[in-house]
Amino acid sequence: MRPILYFIPFFFLLIAIEMWVAHRRGLKLYRLQDTITSLNIGMVSQFVNTVGGIITLVMYSIIVDRFGAFTWDLKNPLTWITALVLYDFFYYWVHRTGHEVNILWAAHVVHHSSEEFNLSTALRQSSTGFYFRWVFYIPLALLGFPVQVFIIVGLIDLVYQYWVHTQLIGRLGFLELFLVTPSNHRVHHGQNDYCIDKNYGGILSIWDRMFGTYADEREDEKPIYGVRKPLQSWNPIWGNVHHYVAIYKQARATPGWRNKLMCFFAGPSWVPPEQAAHTETFEPSKFVRFSTPSPQWMKTLAITSSVIGTALLVHFLIVQANLTMGQRIAYSAAVMVSYFLIGLAWLHPKVLKAAHE
Numbered sequence: 621m622r623p624i625l626y627f628i629p630f631f632f633l634l635i636a637i638e639m640w641v642a643h644r645r646g647l648k649l650y651r652l653q654d655t656i657t658s659l660n661i662g663m664v665s666q667f668v669n670t671v672g673g674i675i676t677l678v679m680y681s682i683i684v685d686r687f688g689a690f691t692w693d694l695k696n697p698l699t700w701i702t703a704l705v706l707y708d709f710f711y712y713w714v715h716r717t718g719h720e721v722n723i724l725w726a727a728h729v730v731h732h733s734s735e736e737f738n739l740s741t742a743l744r745q746s747s748t749g750f751y752f753r754w755v756f757y758i759p760l761a762l763l764g765f766p767v768q769v770f771i772i773v774g775l776i777d778l779v780y781q782y783w784v785h786t787q788l789i790g791r792l793g794f795l796e797l798f799l800v801t802p803s804n805h806r807v808h809h810g811q812n813d814y815c816i817d818k819n820y821g822g823i824l825s826i827w828d829r830m831f832g833t834y835a836d837e838r839e840d841e842k843p844i845y846g847v848r849k850p851l852q853s854w855n856p857i858w859g860n861v862h863h864y865v866a867i868y869k870q871a872r873a874t875p876g877w878r879n880k881l882m883c884f885f886a887g888p889s890w891v892p893p894e895q896a897a898h899t900e901t902f903e904p905s906k907f908v909r910f911s912t913p914s915p916q917w918m919k920t921l922a923i924t925s926s927v928i929g930t931a932l933l934v935h936f937l938i939v940q941a942n943l944t945m946g947q948r949i950a951y952s953a954a955v956m957v958s959y960f961l962i963g964l965a966w967l968h969p970k971v972l973k974a975a976h977e
């Protein structure tokens with residue numbers, strides 16, 4: 621059984637608490653379509669990663685078995701602390717390249733596609749990062765940290781990052797100096813000029829300070845959440861693939877092999893030199909969040925689909941150990957197709973037209 625299963629009630633409980641506190645303070649932090657989309661993206665990523673995550677674990681296990689240099693005493697707390705700090709360091713580089721190399725950004729962009737910032741945003745995890753992320757952790761395997769240690773410190777790093785996705789917690793004094801906090805992670809999710817490519821840390825922000833990517837939240841210019849090429853969709857599957865499609869189209873339209881390669885491997889804002897003069901800076905006051913009509917029937921459909929999806933996910937996580945790989949893929953694919961169709965329905969012109977009437 622995947623350990624993340626145990627955290628699902630805890631995640632939902634904290635979302636409910638955040639909604640309640642925000643309501644009492646008169647803050648509008650949640651919009652239904654955005655929240656449901658975040659939940660659906662999180663759910664889809666869990667389905668995919670129960671299959672995709674196996675690649676990471678198999679590769680890691682092979683390397684540690686063949687090349688692991690040291691034997692670590694698992695009863696010694698220092699083993700765990702060392703593994704966690706090293707994992708967090710490599711996470712910094714996974715995350716940084718996920719922002720600064722376009723084809724890797726195509727996997728990570730989905731985490732940034734919400735134009736809100738709340739605990740449900742944390743659940744927007746990528747479904748396509750599994751094919752490359754494990755490469756960054758090879759040094760941990762070479763050092764001989766057993767696969768169980770790798771799984772547990774990875775889980776700690778991931779679960780830690782949940783609570784920093786909130787606007788209800790202000791700056792935290794000296795903790796800002798070395799920890800990833802809600803304040804400095806808000807900057808990470810901003811699309812303002814001062815937020816771009818900043819604060820990549822998982823648990824520790826010291827890596828950002830060491831490598832020159834740290835920025836404090838500004839009182840005079842609060843972050844505007846989202847990305848500069850907005851998703852403009854509530855479809856969890858499209859959220860995961862849209863930037864791959866955009867890169868493909870850009871590469872096709874760009875003349876010259878060198879420039880075509882740059883479309884994949886340069887930063888997401890790269891454009892051919894002759895177009896560079898047209899790039900714009902971000903104007904916070906002009907930003908308009910994506911929204912669509914949301915009549916009662918659509919709300920009911922949205923909530924129902926998420927409840928059924930979550931129930932299916934819990935069922936899948938419980939039984940998946942007894943399923944063959946083919947059955948796992950079939951189960952995941954069936955859910956994926958359903959969510960793709962629901963996502964299409966939400967934005968179908970006829971549906972939107974009916975919603976207006």
Ligand SMILES: [Zn+2]
Pocket residue numbers: 715719728731732808
């Ligand atoms: Zn990021």
Ligand SMILES: [Zn+2]
Pocket residue numbers: 731742785805809
């Ligand atoms: Zn985040």
